[in-house]
Amino acid sequence: MILKPMTKEPNHKPHHHGDLRTALIQAGISLLSEGGKESLTLRKCAARAGVSHAAPAHHFDGLAGLRAAIAKEGFRLFRLSMLAACDDNNPSDLDRLKGICSGYLNFAIENPALFDLIFSAAPMAGFEADLEQGTTFAYKVLRDACAPVVPEGQDPMVVETQVWSLIHGYTNLYMAGRFGPVDPTQQARGPFDAVMALLDTFDATTSKT
Amino acid sequence: MILKPMTKEPNHKPHHHGDLRTALIQAGISLLSEGGKESLTLRKCAARAGVSHAAPAHHFDGLAGLRAAIAKEGFRLFRLSMLAACDDNNPSDLDRLKGICSGYLNFAIENPALFDLIFSAAPMAGFEADLEQGTTFAYKVLRDACAPVVPEGQDPMVVETQVWSLIHGYTNLYMAGRFGPVDPTQQARGPFDAVMALLDTFDATTSKT
DNA sequence: AACCTGATCTTTACGCTGTCAAGTTTGGCA
C-alpha cells in the first residue's frame, strides 16, 4: 500500500518554487525602493525571483494585478509606520494624532515609490476591491486617532477629511519637492511645523474640560 | 548591377511643419484627456501631429522633456482654472481664497491626467528648472489669495503651507476615489464642505477689526 | 549662379516591455 504524506499543508503548494507569489511581491517592493516606480516590471520581478518572464501571469492578473498586490502589502507597512510613530507612553489624544501624521510622512520619506503606488489608483483599474480593503485598513488608524478630537454632535467624517487631506497633501507636496529638496534622513521635513500647528487648533474645539 | 531609382518620387512630405513643438504639446494634452496618463506616448503624439515617430526628439529631450513641456502648459491652464473660479464681484478675502481652492479641485476634475502629470515630479527628472517656473507661477495665485488672511506678525508660509496642503490633499484623495466615485460633472464633490469649513476658521484669526 | 551649412524630419534598427498561445514539468490522487 502507498503511504500518503500525513503532513500536508491545506493550501496548494507550488511545485517548483516555495512561495512564488510572495517572492514576486517582495521582489517588486525591492525594485520600487531601489529604482523608483519605473523599475517595477513583471520581467524584472520574475528574474529576481528566479523564474521565467511569464511566470507571474499565473499568480497575478497582469501588471495591474501585481501592483494591486504590492499596494495591499504596502498599506500594511504604511499602517505599521503610522502606529510606530506614536507608541509613546500615554500621550494626549492630540499628540497621538500628531504622531500618526508624523508616521504618515515618515512612511513616504522612507518608501517614496511604494507610497506613490498605494495612492495611485489609475494603474490598478479592476482591482478596486483589493485596494479598498487596504485603504480602509490603514484609514482606520487615522480615523481612530481623529475620533477623540471630534467635537460633540459633529460628523466625524468632517475632522477625518480635514486631517487626512492636510497630512496627505503636505506629504505629496513635500515628496514632489515643492517645499525644497527632500531629505531622506528625515532631518529636514520642510515647513511641517505648519501642519502640526494647524492640528493644534483641533484641540481647542474639544478642550472644554 | 542592381538598378537604383534615378528619379526621386515625392514620397517624402515637406520637412517643415508649421509649429511642430506646439502641435506635439497639444497632441499630448489631447491624448492625456482622452486616454489617461498611459496614453501619453512619443509615438502617438508624433502620429497625431502627422510626423514620423522620431520627430519629437528634435524638439524635446525624450519623453521626460515632452512631459515637462506639457506640464508647463498644464500649469498655465491650472492657474486660469483657479482664477476663473473666483472672479465674482468683489468677494471677501476669505471667499476669494475659497474660490481659488474650488478652482483647484475643478481643474483636477476636468483634467485628471494633466493634473496628475503636473504634480508628479518623478518622470521629469532633469527638468526641474522648467517645472519650478510653472509651479511658482501657479503657486503665486494661491499665495496672493492666502496673504489677506495671514495673521499679523506670522510668516505667510505657515498659512500657505496649511491651505495648499489641505486643498492639494483633498483633491488628490478625491481624484483617487477615496471619498467615493468621482463625478466628472462636478455635481458631487464628496465631503468638500469639510475643507471649506476649515478654511472658514482662517477668517477668525484676522477678523479683529 | 553654385555651394555649403545647419535645422528639420524620415528611416532603420535595437533592446525592453506586457501579453498571449502552446508546450513542458511536477506533485498528488483515483
Next chain:
DNA sequence: TGCCAAACTTGACAGCGTAAAGATCAGGTT
C-alpha cells in the same frame, strides 16, 4: 499504475523609447 491540473517555460508579437544615419529644405556666402 496512469492520469490530471496546476506551475512554470518557451516562443512570438506589437508597442514603447531611443539612437544613428540618411533625406530634404531654408537661407546665407562666395
